[in-house]
Amino acid sequence: MSSAPVASSVAGVGHLLRLALRRDRVRLPLWVVGLGGTIVATAASIPPLYDTPEKVAGYARIVGSTPVSYLMSGRQVGLDTLGGIVANETSQVAQLGICLMVVFLVVRHTRAEEESGRAELLRSTVLGRHAATLAGLAYGLMAVLLISAITTVSMLAVGLDAVGSLTYGVGLALLGAVYTAITLVAVQLSTSARGALGLGVAAVAVGYLVRGLGAMEDNVLVWFSPFGWAQRMDAFGDERWWPALLLLATTALLLALAARLMAHRDFGGGLLQPRPGSARAGRALGTPFGVATRLQRGLLIGWAVGLFLLGMLYGSVIPSVPDLIASNPEMADFVGAGGQAAEDAIVDAFLAYMFLFMAVITCGFVVASVLRLRAEEEAGRTEVVLATPVSRTSWMAATTALALIAAVTLTVIMGLGLAVGYGLGSGEWDQVLRHVAGQLAYVPGTLVIGAFAAALFGLVPRATGVAWAAVALVALQVVLGEILRLPDAVQAISPFWHLAAVPLDDVELVPVLAELALTAALVAVGIWGYRRRDAVSG
Amino acid sequence: MAVIELHDIVKTFGATRALDHLDLTVEQGEVHGFLGPNGSGKSTTIRVLLGLLRADSGSATILGGDPWRDAASLHRRLAYVPGDVSLWPNLTGGEVIDVLARMRGGLDEARRREMIERFELDPTKKARTYSKGNRQKVALVAALASRADLYLLDEPTSGLDPLMEAEFQEAVHEVRAEGATILLSSHILAEAEALSDRISIIRAGRVVQTGTLAELRHLTRTTVIAETERPPTPITAVPGVHEPVMHGNRVTFDVDSDHLDAAVAALAELGVRSLAAHPPTLEELFLHQYGEEVSA
Numbered sequence: 001m002s003s004a005p006v007a008s009s010v011a012g013v014g015h016l017l018r019l020a021l022r023r024d025r026v027r028l029p030l031w032v033v034g035l036g037g038t039i040v041a042t043a044a045s046i047p048p049l050y051d052t053p054e055k056v057a058g059y060a061r062i063v064g065s066t067p068v069s070y071l072m073s074g075r076q077v078g079l080d081t082l083g084g085i086v087a088n089e090t091s092q093v094a095q096l097g098i099c100l101m102v103v104f105l106v107v108r109h110t111r112a113e114e115e116s117g118r119a120e121l122l123r124s125t126v127l128g129r130h131a132a133t134l135a136g137l138a139y140g141l142m143a144v145l146l147i148s149a150i151t152t153v154s155m156l157a158v159g160l161d162a163v164g165s166l167t168y169g170v171g172l173a174l175l176g177a178v179y180t181a182i183t184l185v186a187v188q189l190s191t192s193a194r195g196a197l198g199l200g201v202a203a204v205a206v207g208y209l210v211r212g213l214g215a216m217e218d219n220v221l222v223w224f225s226p227f228g229w230a231q232r233m234d235a236f237g238d239e240r241w242w243p244a245l246l247l248l249a250t251t252a253l254l255l256a257l258a259a260r261l262m263a264h265r266d267f268g269g270g271l272l273q274p275r276p277g278s279a280r281a282g283r284a285l286g287t288p289f290g291v292a293t294r295l296q297r298g299l300l301i302g303w304a305v306g307l308f309l310l311g312m313l314y315g316s317v318i319p320s321v322p323d324l325i326a327s328n329p330e331m332a333d334f335v336g337a338g339g340q341a342a343e344d345a346i347v348d349a350f351l352a353y354m355f356l357f358m359a360v361i362t363c364g365f366v367v368a369s370v371l372r373l374r375a376e377e378e379a380g381r382t383e384v385v386l387a388t389p390v391s392r393t394s395w396m397a398a399t400t401a402l403a404l405i406a407a408v409t410l411t412v413i414m415g416l417g418l419a420v421g422y423g424l425g426s427g428e429w430d431q432v433l434r435h436v437a438g439q440l441a442y443v444p445g446t447l448v449i450g451a452f453a454a455a456l457f458g459l460v461p462r463a464t465g466v467a468w469a470a471v472a473l474v475a476l477q478v479v480l481g482e483i484l485r486l487p488d489a490v491q492a493i494s495p496f497w498h499l500a501a502v503p504l505d506d507v508e509l510v511p512v513l514a515e516l517a518l519t520a521a522l523v524a525v526g527i528w529g530y531r532r533r534d535a536v537s538g
Numbered sequence: 539m540a541v542i543e544l545h546d547i548v549k550t551f552g553a554t555r556a557l558d559h560l561d562l563t564v565e566q567g568e569v570h571g572f573l574g575p576n577g578s579g580k581s582t583t584i585r586v587l588l589g590l591l592r593a594d595s596g597s598a599t600i601l602g603g604d605p606w607r608d609a610a611s612l613h614r615r616l617a618y619v620p621g622d623v624s625l626w627p628n629l630t631g632g633e634v635i636d637v638l639a640r641m642r643g644g645l646d647e648a649r650r651r652e653m654i655e656r657f658e659l660d661p662t663k664k665a666r667t668y669s670k671g672n673r674q675k676v677a678l679v680a681a682l683a684s685r686a687d688l689y690l691l692d693e694p695t696s697g698l699d700p701l702m703e704a705e706f707q708e709a710v711h712e713v714r715a716e717g718a719t720i721l722l723s724s725h726i727l728a729e730a731e732a733l734s735d736r737i738s739i740i741r742a743g744r745v746v747q748t749g750t751l752a753e754l755r756h757l758t759r760t761t762v763i764a765e766t767e768r769p770p771t772p773i774t775a776v777p778g779v780h781e782p783v784m785h786g787n788r789v790t791f792d793v794d795s796d797h798l799d800a801a802v803a804a805l806a807e808l809g810v811r812s813l814a815a816h817p818p819t820l821e822e823l824f825l826h827q828y829g830e831e832v833s834a
Contacts, residue, residue, distance in 0.1 A: 192627070192666065277629075279661040281636030291637055295626055380624040384677065387588050387618035387690075388641035391610040535590040 012127035016135035020109045028143060031105070035097040036150040038476065039090055043154040045484050046086045059085050067216055067321045068353050071314070074215040074227065077237030083160040084236045087168055089483055090151070094172055095227055096208060098147050099179040102140040103200035106183040110136040112193035114268055123267060133184055133262050137255065140183070144176030161236060168235035174247035175230040179204060181254035188261035191270040198302060205306065209313055216317055216324075226250065288390055288398035295376075296369055300406055303365050304413050307358065311417025312424075314354045315435070319426035321347050345504070351438060352501040358414050359442035359496060360471075360478050362407055366450035367467045369403035373457050374464045377535065386535055396530050400454045400523055407446050415439035434503065441502035444515035445495035449474065451522035458529030461536070539566045540599075541688055541719040542587060547596035549582055549743075556582040557593070558743035564721055564736075569714055571734030572723040579743040580723040581621055584692050587721075588618060601688060614643050617681035621692035621723070623673040625665035631676045632661030638680040650683040656705050671697035682709055689713065689720045695729060707732055758818045759792040762801065767809030776804045787811075 021028070050056045057080055063069060064079035073091045078084030110132055113119040119132060152169030156162060179200070186199035211228040214221025222228035229243040261271070284290040293300075322343050373396060376382045385395060415436035423429045453467035460466075477486065477494040491497045495518075498511040542564035549557040557579050564570040574580050585591040587600050589609030598605050603612045625634050635654075639645030654661055657675040665673065674697045681689060695703045710720060710733055724730045730737060731751065738748040747754060759780065764770070770789040774782050778797025783790045793801045805813070 276662040277633070277664055279630065279632035281629075281633040281640070285633060285637050286640035288641070291641075294629070298628065380620065380622060381626060383585075383588075383590060383620055384618065384623075384638060384680075385641065386590055386609070387613060387616070387620075388638060389610045389613040389643060390641050532592075534592060535585075 009128040009130045010134050012122075012125065012131045013134050013138065016109075016122070016127070016131055017138050020135060020139045023109075024105070028105070031101050031143065032146055032150070034472065035093070035101060036147055038097070038480070039094050039147070039151050040154040041484055042090050042093065042480060043086050043151075043158055046089060047082060047158050049483075050082060050085055056080060056082060056085065064088055065324075066350075067317060067324050068350055070216040070218075070324075071212040071317060072357075074211050074222070074231045075218065076231065077234045078164070081161075081236055082158075083155070083164045086155060086158065086160060087164075087236055091231070092479060094147070094151055095175060095230070096204065098144060098172060098176040099204040099207070100201065101143060101147070102176055102180045103183050103197065103204060105143055106136045106140045106180055107187055107193050107196045107200060109139055110184070111187035111190065111196045114187075115191070115193050120267065130259060130262060133258060136184060136187075137180060140180035141177060144173050144180065148173035148176065163239055164236035167233050167239045167241075170244060171230035171233040171235060171247075174244055174251070175226055177251045178226040178247055178254070179207075181251045181258065184258040185254055185261065188258055188265060189271045191268065191272060194298075195272065202306070205310075209310070213313060213317070216320070288385070288395050289402060291385075292372075292399045292402045296372060296402065296406070299365075299369065303406075303410055307361070307410050307414045308417035308420075310358065310361070311414040311419075311439075312421035314358070315418035315421025315423075316425040318347065318350065318418075318422050321350050348504045351435075352504045354418070355439050355442050355502065356478055356496060358439065359411070359446055360475050362410055362414070362443075362446045363449045363471045363474055365410060366403050366407040366446055367453045367471050369406060370400055370450050370453040370457065371464050371467060372403075373399050373454075374461060377461065382535060392530050392535065393527055396454070396458065396527050397523075400450070400526070403450050403454075404447055404519070404523075407450055408440075408443055411439050411443045411446065412436055438502045441507050441512075442496065442499060444512050444519070445474075445499055447519040448495040448515050448522070451519040451526070454526035455522040455529070456526070458526030458531075458533070461533070540564065541566050541601060542570075542721060543597075543599040544583070544586070545597045547583075547586060547598060548594045549586060549591060550594055556743055557586070559596070560740070560743060560745055562738055562745055562748075564719060566719055567714070567717055568735040569710060569720045569722060569733050571730035571737040572721055572740065573725065573727065573730055573737055574723075574740035575725060578740045580740060581692055582743075583740070584618075584690050584721070584723060587690060588613075615686060616688040616690060617642065617684055617686040618690045619674070619677045619681045619692060619694045621694075621696065623670075623677045625668070625673055625676060627664065627666035629665055630662055631659060631665060631668065631672070634665060634676050635661065635680045635683065639684050642684050642686075645684045649685075650679065653679040653683050653709070656709070657702060669697070671699065671702070674698060675702070678706065678709075682713065685716075685718075687718055689718060691720065691722045693723055693725065695724075695726065703729070755795070755817050758822065759794055760798055760815055760817055761790070761792050761822075762805075763790045763814045764788070764805050765811040765813075766805060767811060770805070770808055772808065773801065773804050776801050 050059060060079035064076065064085070069088065073088050076084055076088040076091065079088060113122075113132070122132075148169045151172055152165050155165035155168065182203045183196070183200045186203070187196040190196040190199060207225045207227050210221055211225040211231070214223070214225065214228060222232065226247060229246045232240075232243045234240055265271070285294055325343065325346060373382075382395070386392060415438065416432070418439065419429075419432040419435040422431055422435065449467070449470055452470055453464065456464045456467050474494045474496060476484075477491050478496060480486075481491050481494075481497075495515055498515070500506060500508045500511070540563050542562060544560055544562040547557050547560040548555070560579065560583060562572075562583065572580055572583070582591065586593050586598060587605050589605040589612070592606050601612050601615055605612065625631075629637070632654075635650065636645070639650070657679060659672065659675045659679060663672075665676070668676065674694065678694060681691070695706050698706060707729070710722070714720060722730065722733060734751065736748065736750050737754060738745045740746070765788050767787070769787060770782075770784060773779060773789060773791065776793075776797065777800070778794040779801055780792045780794075791801075
């Protein structure tokens with residue numbers, strides 16, 4: 001097999017690529033418009049905000065050198081220029097967005113196809129062994145190039161330095177290429193699309209966090225992440241090209257690995273083989289809630305571990321926030337007058353942002369968890385459950401309750417992670433309650449989003465994708481709401497906008513109770529709708 | 539007493555009319571074959587009976603209750619095997635059987651063991667790794683291992699090999715002997731022929747024919763192949779004889795069941811050397827039913 005000529009092992013790539021484009025003729029434009037549009041909007045919003053040299057200089061001193069900025073966007077050079085500011089403000093959305101995009105798109109057209117059995121039909125035609133991998137690569141790179149080109153063009157359009165804009169775009173494109181290759185390896189390892197997605201997203205998270213941590217501590221850790229390499233091309237500073245070689249070489253190595261794994265595995269197989277399981281169901285599997293829990297076990301464990309680690313990481317950097325401020329004379333002056341109180345306020349602001357940021361991440365969980373209802377229904381599995389005496393109300397209530405309870409539990413786990421990280425970093429263990437309670441102050445927003453997904457499922461099952469749009473909107477509001485100067489009417493759509501910025505402010509009971517009531521109402525409406533509609537499959 | 543009573547059921551999906559004034563009656567204790575080509579509305583009918591779909595109009599009764607309103611309580615007494623079985627990929631076959639049986643309110647341990655053995659199912663494998671046939675076996679075991687009054691089986695053997703199909707037929711005979719009622723949808727005519735007491739034929743969302751196999755055959759033609767001593771030309775003049783084909787003294791023709799007597803008498807006058815006749819198979823019933831439509 002391995003001696004087969006290259007041409008025959010990749011025969012049919014063109015057909016596959018065209019098929020992918022046809023299947024994604026809505027999905028790809030949505031990514032391009034959504035992600036590209038956000039980048040364009042961000043880039044366009046900066047110049048009017050920083051229209052005097054004083055304001056530009058102020059950005060470098062105050063915004064660009066905060067711990068949050070280091071953690072979220074790394075250490076961008078040239079922050080005393082408009083280009084640096086645009087790059088710094090764009091990088092979080094652009095870098096995370098492009099990496100997550102390729103993970104989702106590439107898995108969708110490789111392992112997901114193989115798992116569904118559709119690829120088997122295709123493989124029976126004149127199609128080479130490596131054609132699917134190569135088509136996945138080409139498709140991923142195409143999407144990456146589109147987004148990178150949009151980024152560079154939008155930077156040029158607002159009058160930024162040409163070399164810097166180009167360097168930034170190339171760095172972004174190569175970062176996307178690395179994650180395309182990582183995803184292609186992941187799809188060889190896992191036999192399920194879900195598993196491959198998990199591996200890919202985990203790789204994005206690790207790369208992003210390692211870079212953030214390295215940037216915050218300003219140490220060598222930055223060089224252990226592709227995010228760091230792309231940033232160290234120093235666009236809008238003294239541009240250098242050799243980190244691009246690191247990105248290129250890593251891409252090539254990973255692609256070679258993927259090709260090797262592909263050549264040595266069976267169709268439908270992977271390195272992570274499923275083991276035989278129990279011949280009998282455990283006692284918990286007798287109720288709708290038990291079944292829902294079991295179906296989401298992997299999802300729950302994965303999120304719990306991930307969010308605990310994320311919390312720990314963020315917690316561990318809190319103690320160094322005062323030092324960071326002290327090391328920056330401008331910031332120290334800025335704070336100095338206020339003394340300890342001002343320093344506490346900055347730490348509190350950091351915490352409030354962390355809480356909010358992590359709460360937004362749990363929105364992703366709660367929507368995925370609630371929408372398992374839709375996935376089960378579309379796969380035709382709900383039918384066999386509803387053919388037993390289990391009623392629609394109990395089936396939907398069980399899954400929704402699980403999702404909401406799990407969201408609260410995950411919030412506590414995140415808070416604990418934060419407290420543990422803080423304890424390890426500072427040696428002080430008296431903040432556990434404060435951190436857990438602070439994180440919990442944001443959970444009503446997450447619950448509203450979950451209940452919104454449940455309402456969609458009951459009322460308009462075909463439009464459950466809107467719940468993901470809601471998550472995107474909330475993320476946009478939290479990350480870019482101030483930068484984009486979104487009108488209050490738009491920001492008010494996000495349930496988090498109404499909640500108090502704990503611990504900077506005290507908890508306000510009214511919005512909390514209102515959002516809990518809204519959650520209950522949305523779930524009730526969803527169940528009402530589900531009881532009235534056809535339980536369609538597919 | 540009728541276990542299933544559908545009267546004038548209409549169900550539309552947008553512009554598509556899936557069920558078009560459908561009537562269906564299934565009596566207590568019978569195996570009722572529900573025959574029709576793909577897309578004729580068999581699965582839609584079964585989903586209406588399960589309360590998964592709500593009929594636009596018409597009246598539906600199943601086990602004495604309303605399938606939509608009383609779904610949960612009715613489901614205590616019935617078992618269902620879907621046509622396209624989809625299982626939770628990360629649960630084993632054994633776990634799926636237990637989950638469904640427990641949700642239905644308990645299962646017969648001895649029957650569970652027996653069915654798993656009979657269908658040669660490995661219950662420790664993850665559902666993700668099962669073939670279509672094995673997924674179908676899981677659904678069949680889950681349904682047959684619980685004692686139900688009514689079994690709704692939607693093309694239950696489409697993935698099974700002939701040996702497993704024989705096991706399935708035996709299992710159906712057993713549950714019927716225990717007094718259960720079975721609605722068996724199929725496009726495999728031999729299967730319905732082997733199992734059914736009565737048959738309904740559905741076409742484009744409407745039941746076009748219903749009755750026992752004998753009754754349905756009565757409506758149709760018998761195929762006769764004969765060799766006679768004298769040229770068989772006179773046979774073409776007998777009323778009710780269709781499409782005679784002659785090769786010398788050999789003739790093949792179809793004859794309406796009502797005119798079989800006259801046709802045989804006419805053959806006898808010509809001196810019969812050999813004679814073969816067979817009743818219509820369900821294939822021929824089908825062709826008759828649908829052929830009409832095609833030529834019209």
